[in-house]
Amino acid sequence: MINIGINEQDRKEITAGLNQVLADSYSLYLKTHSFHWNVTGPMFTSLHQLFEEQYTELATAVDLIAERIRALGSRALGSYSAYAALTGIKEDHGITDANEMLSELLKGQEVIIRNIRSLYPLVNQANDEASADLLTQRIQTHEKTAWMLRSLLAV
Template sequence: MASKKAPAPEKGAPKIDIGIGEKDRRRIADGLSHFLADSYTLYLKTHNFHWNVTGPMFNTLHGMFMTQYTEEWTALDEIAERIRALGFNAPGSYAEFVKLSSIREESAAGTLGWQDMVRQLVAGNEAVCRTARKVLKTADGAGDDPTVDLATQRLQVHEKNAWMLRSLLE
Protein backbone atom coordinates (compact mmCIF):
# COMPACT_ATOMS: atom_id res chain seq x y z
CA MET A 1 0.00 0.00 0.00
CA ALA A 2 1.51 3.30 -1.10
CA SER A 3 1.51 6.13 1.40
CA LYS A 4 0.13 9.48 0.36
CA LYS A 5 2.66 12.21 0.09
CA ALA A 6 1.99 15.34 2.15
CA PRO A 7 1.30 18.38 0.01
CA ALA A 8 4.26 20.67 -0.43
CA PRO A 9 4.01 23.84 1.63
CA GLU A 10 3.16 26.98 -0.30
CA LYS A 11 6.05 29.28 -0.98
CA GLY A 12 5.99 32.73 0.51
CA ALA A 13 3.78 34.01 3.29
CA PRO A 14 0.37 32.44 3.73
CA LYS A 15 -2.65 34.41 2.63
CA ILE A 16 -4.17 36.56 5.38
CA ASP A 17 -7.32 34.92 6.75
CA ILE A 18 -8.34 36.83 9.89
CA GLY A 19 -12.04 37.01 9.17
CA ILE A 20 -11.92 40.40 7.43
CA GLY A 21 -11.88 40.43 3.64
CA GLU A 22 -9.10 42.11 1.68
CA LYS A 23 -11.31 44.97 0.49
CA ASP A 24 -12.31 45.86 4.06
CA ARG A 25 -8.74 45.42 5.32
CA ARG A 26 -7.53 47.77 2.59
CA ARG A 27 -10.15 50.42 3.50
CA ILE A 28 -9.23 50.15 7.19
CA ALA A 29 -5.50 50.32 6.44
CA ASP A 30 -6.09 53.41 4.29
CA GLY A 31 -7.96 55.08 7.16
CA LEU A 32 -5.24 54.05 9.59
CA SER A 33 -2.62 55.53 7.23
CA HIS A 34 -4.39 58.91 7.42
CA PHE A 35 -4.68 58.46 11.18
CA LEU A 36 -0.96 57.67 11.42
CA ALA A 37 -0.08 60.72 9.31
CA ASP A 38 -2.22 63.01 11.48
CA SER A 39 -0.78 61.46 14.64
CA TYR A 40 2.80 61.84 13.41
CA THR A 41 2.27 65.42 12.31
CA LEU A 42 0.75 66.26 15.69
CA TYR A 43 3.68 64.54 17.41
CA LEU A 44 6.17 66.66 15.43
CA LYS A 45 4.25 69.86 16.10
CA THR A 46 4.00 69.13 19.81
CA HIS A 47 7.71 68.32 20.03
CA ASN A 48 8.55 71.45 18.03
CA PHE A 49 6.51 73.61 20.40
CA HIS A 50 8.14 71.92 23.41
CA TRP A 51 11.52 73.06 22.10
CA ASN A 52 10.42 76.57 21.16
CA VAL A 53 7.87 77.73 23.72
CA THR A 54 8.75 80.92 25.61
CA GLY A 55 7.02 83.36 27.91
CA PRO A 56 5.31 83.24 31.28
CA MET A 57 3.84 79.78 30.65
CA PHE A 58 7.18 78.25 29.64
CA ASN A 59 7.61 75.87 32.56
CA THR A 60 4.03 74.61 32.50
CA LEU A 61 3.86 74.17 28.73
CA HIS A 62 7.36 72.78 28.30
CA GLY A 63 6.45 69.94 30.68
CA MET A 64 2.93 69.46 29.33
CA PHE A 65 4.14 69.29 25.74
CA MET A 66 6.81 66.75 26.70
CA THR A 67 4.23 64.52 28.38
CA GLN A 68 2.00 64.72 25.32
CA TYR A 69 4.65 64.15 22.65
CA THR A 70 6.13 61.22 24.60
CA GLU A 71 2.73 59.52 24.75
CA GLU A 72 2.05 60.33 21.08
CA TRP A 73 5.40 58.82 20.04
CA THR A 74 4.53 55.49 21.65
CA ALA A 75 1.13 55.40 19.95
CA LEU A 76 2.64 55.82 16.48
CA ASP A 77 4.10 52.33 16.65
CA GLU A 78 0.76 50.81 17.63
CA ILE A 79 -0.99 52.42 14.67
CA ALA A 80 1.70 51.40 12.18
CA GLU A 81 1.77 47.84 13.51
CA ARG A 82 -2.00 47.57 13.14
CA ILE A 83 -1.65 48.53 9.46
CA ARG A 84 0.97 45.81 9.07
CA ALA A 85 -1.21 43.24 10.87
CA LEU A 86 -3.91 43.96 8.28
CA GLY A 87 -1.41 43.10 5.54
CA PHE A 88 -0.40 46.51 4.22
CA ASN A 89 2.66 48.74 4.39
CA ALA A 90 2.54 51.64 6.81
CA PRO A 91 3.53 55.05 5.47
CA GLY A 92 6.83 56.14 6.95
CA SER A 93 8.21 59.19 5.18
CA TYR A 94 7.64 62.90 5.58
CA ALA A 95 6.48 63.06 1.97
CA GLU A 96 3.81 60.42 2.59
CA PHE A 97 2.70 62.01 5.85
CA VAL A 98 2.35 65.45 4.23
CA LYS A 99 0.09 63.94 1.54
CA LEU A 100 -2.04 62.00 4.02
CA SER A 101 -2.31 64.40 6.97
CA SER A 102 -5.11 66.86 7.54
CA ILE A 103 -2.86 68.82 9.94
CA ARG A 104 -0.65 71.57 8.55
CA GLU A 105 2.99 71.49 9.56
CA GLU A 106 4.43 74.41 11.50
CA SER A 107 7.84 75.63 10.39
CA ALA A 108 7.99 78.97 12.20
CA ALA A 109 7.40 77.90 15.80
CA GLY A 110 9.93 80.42 17.06
CA THR A 111 7.67 83.25 15.92
CA LEU A 112 4.54 81.95 17.66
CA GLY A 113 3.44 82.99 21.11
CA TRP A 114 2.47 80.32 23.60
CA GLN A 115 -1.25 80.97 23.10
CA ASP A 116 -1.00 80.36 19.34
CA MET A 117 0.93 77.16 20.03
CA VAL A 118 -1.79 75.98 22.39
CA ARG A 119 -4.51 76.88 19.87
CA GLN A 120 -2.73 74.90 17.16
CA LEU A 121 -2.35 71.89 19.43
CA VAL A 122 -6.04 72.03 20.36
CA ALA A 123 -6.88 72.04 16.64
CA GLY A 124 -4.36 69.25 15.97
CA ASN A 125 -5.74 67.01 18.70
CA GLU A 126 -9.27 67.61 17.44
CA ALA A 127 -8.17 66.76 13.87
CA VAL A 128 -6.72 63.46 15.12
CA CYS A 129 -10.05 62.79 16.84
CA ARG A 130 -11.97 63.34 13.61
CA THR A 131 -9.63 61.02 11.70
CA ALA A 132 -9.87 58.39 14.46
CA ARG A 133 -13.68 58.52 14.30
CA LYS A 134 -13.63 57.91 10.54
CA VAL A 135 -11.41 54.84 10.79
CA LEU A 136 -13.37 53.63 13.83
CA LYS A 137 -16.61 53.64 11.79
CA THR A 138 -14.94 51.81 8.91
CA ALA A 139 -13.40 49.23 11.25
CA ASP A 140 -16.62 48.75 13.19
CA GLY A 141 -18.55 48.11 9.98
CA ALA A 142 -16.03 45.41 9.04
CA GLY A 143 -16.01 43.79 12.47
CA ASP A 144 -12.39 44.81 13.14
CA ASP A 145 -12.49 45.00 16.92
CA PRO A 146 -8.73 45.55 17.45
CA THR A 147 -8.80 48.67 15.27
CA VAL A 148 -12.00 49.87 16.96
CA ASP A 149 -10.28 49.43 20.32
CA LEU A 150 -7.15 51.25 19.16
CA ALA A 151 -9.14 54.17 17.75
CA THR A 152 -11.28 54.37 20.90
CA GLN A 153 -8.20 54.50 23.14
CA ARG A 154 -6.62 57.19 20.98
CA LEU A 155 -9.85 59.22 21.01
CA GLN A 156 -9.80 59.26 24.80
CA VAL A 157 -6.22 60.55 24.86
CA HIS A 158 -6.68 63.24 22.20
CA GLU A 159 -10.03 64.47 23.51
CA LYS A 160 -8.46 64.84 26.96
CA ASN A 161 -5.39 66.61 25.54
CA ALA A 162 -7.60 69.03 23.59
CA TRP A 163 -9.65 69.76 26.71
CA MET A 164 -6.57 70.35 28.88
CA LEU A 165 -4.97 72.63 26.31
CA ARG A 166 -8.24 74.48 25.65
CA SER A 167 -8.65 75.14 29.38
CA LEU A 168 -5.39 77.12 29.36
CA LEU A 169 -7.01 79.67 27.04
CA GLU A 170 -10.22 80.19 29.03
Protein backbone atom coordinates in the same frame (compact mmCIF):
# COMPACT_ATOMS: atom_id res chain seq x y z
CA MET B 1 -2.53 35.12 2.28
CA ILE B 2 -4.06 36.63 5.41
CA ASN B 3 -7.05 34.75 6.82
CA ILE B 4 -8.14 36.61 9.97
CA GLY B 5 -11.87 36.97 9.26
CA ILE B 6 -11.65 40.42 7.63
CA ASN B 7 -11.83 40.43 3.86
CA GLU B 8 -9.06 41.97 1.80
CA GLN B 9 -11.06 44.98 0.61
CA ASP B 10 -12.09 45.90 4.17
CA ARG B 11 -8.49 45.47 5.36
CA LYS B 12 -7.27 47.81 2.60
CA GLU B 13 -9.87 50.45 3.47
CA ILE B 14 -9.18 50.17 7.20
CA THR B 15 -5.43 50.44 6.72
CA ALA B 16 -5.87 53.45 4.43
CA GLY B 17 -7.77 55.12 7.28
CA LEU B 18 -5.18 54.02 9.83
CA ASN B 19 -2.40 55.41 7.64
CA GLN B 20 -4.30 58.72 7.68
CA VAL B 21 -4.35 58.60 11.49
CA LEU B 22 -0.66 57.66 11.45
CA ALA B 23 0.19 60.63 9.22
CA ASP B 24 -1.83 62.98 11.41
CA SER B 25 -0.35 61.59 14.62
CA TYR B 26 3.23 61.81 13.38
CA SER B 27 2.68 65.33 12.06
CA LEU B 28 1.23 66.40 15.41
CA TYR B 29 4.16 64.70 17.16
CA LEU B 30 6.63 66.79 15.12
CA LYS B 31 4.71 70.00 15.75
CA THR B 32 4.39 69.32 19.48
CA HIS B 33 8.09 68.50 19.75
CA SER B 34 8.97 71.73 17.94
CA PHE B 35 6.76 73.71 20.31
CA HIS B 36 8.42 71.95 23.27
CA TRP B 37 11.79 73.21 22.05
CA ASN B 38 10.65 76.71 21.14
CA VAL B 39 8.08 77.80 23.73
CA THR B 40 8.94 80.96 25.65
CA GLY B 41 7.28 83.25 28.14
CA PRO B 42 5.93 83.13 31.67
CA MET B 43 4.39 79.65 31.19
CA PHE B 44 7.62 78.20 29.79
CA THR B 45 8.22 75.53 32.42
CA SER B 46 4.66 74.19 32.55
CA LEU B 47 4.20 74.25 28.77
CA HIS B 48 7.65 72.77 28.13
CA GLN B 49 6.69 69.83 30.38
CA LEU B 50 3.16 69.54 28.97
CA PHE B 51 4.41 69.46 25.39
CA GLU B 52 6.98 66.80 26.33
CA GLU B 53 4.24 64.62 27.85
CA GLN B 54 2.16 65.07 24.71
CA TYR B 55 4.88 64.31 22.17
CA THR B 56 6.04 61.30 24.21
CA GLU B 57 2.50 59.92 24.19
CA LEU B 58 2.24 60.52 20.43
CA ALA B 59 5.55 58.72 19.83
CA THR B 60 4.12 55.63 21.50
CA ALA B 61 0.86 56.00 19.58
CA VAL B 62 2.45 56.09 16.14
CA ASP B 63 4.14 52.77 16.87
CA LEU B 64 0.85 51.15 17.93
CA ILE B 65 -0.97 52.49 14.88
CA ALA B 66 1.77 51.34 12.49
CA GLU B 67 1.85 47.88 14.08
CA ARG B 68 -1.93 47.55 13.62
CA ILE B 69 -1.54 48.47 9.95
CA ARG B 70 1.09 45.77 9.58
CA ALA B 71 -1.05 43.21 11.41
CA LEU B 72 -3.76 43.86 8.81
CA GLY B 73 -1.28 43.11 6.03
CA SER B 74 -0.51 46.57 4.68
CA ARG B 75 2.57 48.75 4.66
CA ALA B 76 2.71 51.47 7.30
CA LEU B 77 3.71 54.80 5.81
CA GLY B 78 7.04 56.03 7.09
CA SER B 79 8.22 59.15 5.30
CA TYR B 80 7.76 62.87 5.81
CA SER B 81 6.53 63.27 2.23
CA ALA B 82 3.92 60.53 2.65
CA TYR B 83 2.70 62.08 5.89
CA ALA B 84 2.66 65.59 4.42
CA ALA B 85 0.57 64.38 1.47
CA LEU B 86 -2.09 62.94 3.79
CA THR B 87 -2.24 65.02 6.93
CA GLY B 88 -4.62 67.86 7.62
CA ILE B 89 -2.32 69.20 10.34
CA LYS B 90 -0.38 72.30 9.36
CA GLU B 91 3.36 72.37 9.97
CA ASP B 92 4.95 74.68 12.52
CA HIS B 93 6.07 77.73 10.60
CA GLY B 94 7.96 79.49 13.36
CA ILE B 95 5.20 80.14 15.89
CA THR B 96 6.63 81.71 19.04
CA ASP B 97 3.50 82.83 20.93
CA ALA B 98 2.55 80.28 23.61
CA ASN B 99 -1.21 80.80 23.19
CA GLU B 100 -0.91 80.35 19.45
CA MET B 101 1.00 77.11 20.08
CA LEU B 102 -1.77 75.87 22.35
CA SER B 103 -4.39 76.82 19.78
CA GLU B 104 -2.51 75.06 16.98
CA LEU B 105 -2.11 71.90 19.05
CA LEU B 106 -5.81 71.96 19.92
CA LYS B 107 -6.69 72.17 16.21
CA GLY B 108 -4.37 69.21 15.55
CA GLN B 109 -5.96 67.12 18.29
CA GLU B 110 -9.40 67.84 16.85
CA VAL B 111 -8.29 66.86 13.32
CA ILE B 112 -7.19 63.48 14.66
CA ILE B 113 -10.40 63.03 16.67
CA ARG B 114 -12.55 63.66 13.60
CA ASN B 115 -10.48 61.34 11.40
CA ILE B 116 -10.57 58.57 13.97
CA ARG B 117 -14.31 58.95 14.45
CA SER B 118 -14.86 58.64 10.69
CA LEU B 119 -13.27 55.14 10.74
CA TYR B 120 -15.76 53.61 13.20
CA PRO B 121 -18.43 52.64 10.64
CA LEU B 122 -15.85 50.78 8.55
CA VAL B 123 -14.18 48.88 11.40
CA ASN B 124 -17.58 48.04 12.90
CA GLN B 125 -18.92 46.75 9.58
CA ALA B 126 -15.79 44.59 9.18
CA ASN B 127 -16.04 43.29 12.77
CA ASP B 128 -12.50 44.55 13.36
CA GLU B 129 -12.64 44.76 17.12
CA ALA B 130 -8.88 45.20 17.49
CA SER B 131 -8.83 48.32 15.32
CA ALA B 132 -11.99 49.60 17.05
CA ASP B 133 -10.29 49.14 20.42
CA LEU B 134 -7.17 50.98 19.26
CA LEU B 135 -9.29 53.81 17.85
CA THR B 136 -11.32 54.07 21.07
CA GLN B 137 -8.15 54.35 23.13
CA ARG B 138 -6.75 56.97 20.77
CA ILE B 139 -9.93 59.04 20.77
CA GLN B 140 -10.05 59.01 24.58
CA THR B 141 -6.47 60.27 24.76
CA HIS B 142 -6.97 62.96 22.12
CA GLU B 143 -10.23 64.17 23.64
CA LYS B 144 -8.60 64.46 27.08
CA THR B 145 -5.64 66.32 25.60
CA ALA B 146 -7.98 68.64 23.68
CA TRP B 147 -9.89 69.36 26.89
CA MET B 148 -6.64 70.25 28.68
CA LEU B 149 -5.54 72.54 25.85
CA ARG B 150 -8.96 74.22 25.80
CA SER B 151 -8.71 74.73 29.56
CA LEU B 152 -5.32 76.42 29.20
CA LEU B 153 -6.77 78.69 26.51
CA ALA B 154 -9.96 79.27 28.57
CA VAL B 155 -12.17 78.58 25.53
